[in-house]
Amino acid sequence: MSDREPLLARVAGGDQEAVNACLNRFGNLVWSLARRFTDSRGDAEDAVQEIFIDLWSSAARYDGNKASETTFVAMLARRRLIDRLRKSKRQPEMEELSAAADFQQPDLHPDIALQDDADRAARLIRTLKPEQQQVIKLAVYEGHTHQSIADALQIPLGTVKTHLRRGLLKVREAMLMSDAKSGGGL
């Protein structure tokens, strides 16, 4: 089965082969996300199970005009993991703040092809001011709260929120400017 072949519509229709393929295609991505957002391997395993159960029941909601399948799966996974993190009241340890200049044009990922959506996001982020890039990376990728970012960067909380709001909106607009979504893995 091609990495680009759409799967979610078939998953929504109860196609077991598509369910297996979905797990093979997105398993590593979801597992890696879960490992980043949880304290232990056991918690990560529980979270991944929940995420895939959610995916099986949410697959019919996927709209290929809005995002790729990979982005949709990552969205479902992140949403559930953020909820779990919030309930546990755990905070990731503040790693050394990443220099905004560290953000490079991503190389092709070894497990998932870099998607159109991620590529557009990367290009868009590189046009933002360094402080905006830093806030977005800390909040979206490293999972820090807005308040902890404001404290660490010594900027007002309102500035953190504004950077996030504007940055994410720009990324969304860039994604929607795509001529056509493949609906598949890319």
Place this chain on the structure above:
Amino acid sequence: MPNRVGDSEVLARDRLLDLLAARATEGLSAGESSELELALAGQRDLGADDLDLAAAAVYLAYDATCAKTETMPEALKLRILRPDMP
């Protein structure tokens, strides 16, 4: 009072975007979730998932850069694929 109406619309939209951005990054309280649901009801140009999808794309971009992907354990795959799932 067109300016005040305009101002209140801008404030309402900013608040909606704040809630969507917060959900996409640190999650919402139950009260904020209810507020977001109400705020989204009158929206045409912004979808409920829009900023979550943007955040997911940003995550994927950084993930590809950092290349920290781990391989999912086979035992976990088998557990998920039990006959009673999905």
